[in-house]
Structures are given as C-alpha cells and as structure tokens.
Amino acid sequence: MRFCANISTLFNDIPKLTERYIHVLQRKDYRFDAIECQNPYDISVNEWKELISNNKSLKWILINSLPLFNQTNEIPSFIEYQQLVLNRTLDYAKALNVNKVHLVMTDANNDSDRCKIIDLVYQAAEFFQPHRIMCLIEPLSIRLNYYLQSYSMAIDIVKSSKTDNLKIMLDSYHLQRLHGNLTERVKEMIPFVGHVQISQTPNRDCPVNEDGEVNHRYFLSKLIKPFYQDFIGLEYNDSSTASMTWLNEFSITD
Structure with a gap:
C-alpha cells in the first residue's frame, strides 16, 4: 500500500503549507513519496512552482477545488461556476501536476x-x-445541508455520468459517520471509487488509534487492498511530532 500525506490536516502545528511540504520531505520515520492538499490556494502558484522545482521527489496526488460554498450563496450557472471555481482550480492542478480534483460543492435547500x-x-x-x-x-x-450526504446517491451520480472521469472519494471517516456497515458499503462502491482517504472516527485522528470506532487494519487489509492500488490519503489531524511508524506495517511490499 502507498500513502500520501494530507498537508492541510497533518502537521498542524506547522503554520504554513510550504513548511509542511518541506517537513514531509524531511520525515525520518516514514518516507513519503506523495502528498495531497485541500487548500493549495493559500500559496501562490509561483511560490509552489519554485518550491517544487527545488524539491522534485514528492508527487502531488489530489487537490480540492475551491469550495463553491465559499464563493457564492447562490447556485451559479456553469459559466459563473467556471469563472468562480474551475478556472483557478485548473491553474493549480496544472501547476502541481495533479490528476485528481475533489469537487467541493455547496449546500442544497431542496431537491x-x-x-x-x-x-x-x-x-x-x-x-x-x-x-x-x-x-x-x-x-x-x-455540513448539515451539503448536497451530497449519501454514498448510495454518489454511486447513482457516477453511474449516470456521461464521462468516465467522475468517481467517488471513499473516506472512512465520512462513511462511518453517515452509514456504518463499512464492509458491505465498500463492496458496493468498488467499481466507482477513484480515491481513498482515512481517519479515525469520531475524532478524525490517527486511523489506527484504538480509541475509535473503525478497525483500520481490517479496513485497509481486507477491504481496500484487494481492489485499490493507488495512493491512500492520510486526511487526519495530528502534529509534526506524532509518529508515522504505523504506516510501515502496510508497506507496498507486503
């Protein structure tokens, strides 16, 4: 298994994203090859480019789009959505050379x-x-009124897409909170998953923290490993002093 560090949630005692990027490179307890980020927009494209040109060993896997709920209180037309969100998101995706974008949308008051x-x-x-x-x-x-609060609905949306580049983000934290019954839910989603993220429930902390609801050793080894070979995002809250040695038991060579 391969893991990417989410620099928006991990190492949260380090104030700046670029400093967290450098910290990932300098970790001794686990060698990361890749990262993901919710909010790369806090740093300019040019600053990211300069940092990456000097440190090319980390691959960018995923970024979030600009959240639509932060851009407008209305549901825009597509042209407006492109101007508010997509153009800038694409600029960052190209600069960071990512091939996955999480479309963060907005709340819905009705059908x-x-x-x-x-x-x-x-x-x-x-x-x-x-x-x-x-x-x-x-x-x-x-988010109480977010437009999507069901993995079954997410499957239906992907099934109805006319393109083959729309997939589901399978996040163990949200899956447990929304549905539970992870084994059956994961089996149902297998053909439609494009990315996996993990964190413990209910505190969104280290996935293998035993003071939580999910057995991630079972989740990763029995449910995810058989069908998913891409990077798994570590989207949980922790400081730079926390150990990452637990990742070694899920080495790509296992």
Whole structure:
C-alpha cells in the first residue's frame, strides 16, 4: 500500500503549507513519496512552482477545488461556476501536476437545488476531461445541508455520468459517520471509487488509534487492498511530532 500525506490536516502545528511540504520531505520515520492538499490556494502558484522545482521527489496526488460554498450563496450557472471555481482550480492542478480534483460543492435547500448542483458536477467533469483529470465527489457528514450526504446517491451520480472521469472519494471517516456497515458499503462502491482517504472516527485522528470506532487494519487489509492500488490519503489531524511508524506495517511490499 502507498500513502500520501494530507498537508492541510497533518502537521498542524506547522503554520504554513510550504513548511509542511518541506517537513514531509524531511520525515525520518516514514518516507513519503506523495502528498495531497485541500487548500493549495493559500500559496501562490509561483511560490509552489519554485518550491517544487527545488524539491522534485514528492508527487502531488489530489487537490480540492475551491469550495463553491465559499464563493457564492447562490447556485451559479456553469459559466459563473467556471469563472468562480474551475478556472483557478485548473491553474493549480496544472501547476502541481495533479490528476485528481475533489469537487467541493455547496449546500442544497431542496431537491431542485440538488439537481442543479449535480448538473454542475457533470459539466465540471466534462471541463476537466480534456486535461486527463479525474473528478471526485464525496459525501460529507460535517455540513448539515451539503448536497451530497449519501454514498448510495454518489454511486447513482457516477453511474449516470456521461464521462468516465467522475468517481467517488471513499473516506472512512465520512462513511462511518453517515452509514456504518463499512464492509458491505465498500463492496458496493468498488467499481466507482477513484480515491481513498482515512481517519479515525469520531475524532478524525490517527486511523489506527484504538480509541475509535473503525478497525483500520481490517479496513485497509481486507477491504481496500484487494481492489485499490493507488495512493491512500492520510486526511487526519495530528502534529509534526506524532509518529508515522504505523504506516510501515502496510508497506507496498507486503
């Protein structure tokens, strides 16, 4: 198994994302080959480019789009959505050479809103397809009215897509909070998953913390490993002093 450090949540005692990037390179207890990031927009494209040119050993796997709920209180037209979110997201995706973008959308007050948002998702996938970028949708358990709060609905959305670059973000934290029954839910999602992230429930801390609801050793070894060979995102909260040695038991050579 291969893991990428989410520099938006890990090492949260280090204030700046670029400093966290350097910290990943300098870790001694686990050698990371890749990272992902929710909010690369806090740093300018040029600053990222300069940092990457001097430190080329880390691969960027995933970034989030600019969250639509932070850009407007309305559900925009696609042209407006492209201007508010997609153009800048694409600029960063190209600069960082990522091939996965999590489409962070907005809240829905009714079924009409939800349908409009889903239509934006489909158009966004078409927008990114020529650039060979996979779009990911993720049910969220932490926003009360978020348009997507069901993995079953996420499957239906992906099934109905006219493009092949729309997939599901499988996050063990949200999956447990929204549904539980991880074994059956994962089996149901296997054909539709484009990326996996992990963290313990309910505190979004280290996945193998035993003071939590999910046995991630079972989750990773029995459910994820048989069908998913790409990087697994470590999207959990921890400081730079926390040990990463637990990752070695899930080495790619196992």
